Amino acid sequence: MANPSRKKRKRKASVVGAVLKLLFLLLLLSMLAAYIANQVALSSKKAELDTLQEQIDQQKTQNEEMQRILSGDSDDVTEWVARDSYNYAAANERIFVDVTGN
Structure with a gap:
């Protein structure tokens, strides 16, 4: 017959193993969530950078004209x-106004 203390150790080891697997799974899920959140933030910042770069280009054009x-x-x-x-x-000059809103 099997030793009762051996069964307890086996059961305890399997519980510890299950808890460790669960903790590892939770760690992976939290890392995945953080990665996705970072990608969303990165995408947003890239769009903001593109907008700011366009504004810089427009301002440079205005500065050159000035x-x-x-x-x-x-x-x-x-x-x-x-x-x-x-x-x-100017005299005899026609002015056309763009009313399309562009």
Whole structure:
């Protein structure tokens, strides 16, 4: 007949093994959840970076235009201010306004 203390040790070892397997499974699941959360955050930050890069490019274009205008003669600056700030037009000039919202 089997020794009762041996059965207790076997049962205890199987319980400990099951608990360790469960803990390992929980660890894997938490790592998977963290990985997915990081991927979502990374995707969001990449989209934000793309938006900011587009804004930087637009600002650079505006800066270059301003620099070109400011480096020109005073008549160019005066004309730009009149057109941009006061919506003036030159004589016999037609102004077309884009109302499509683009």
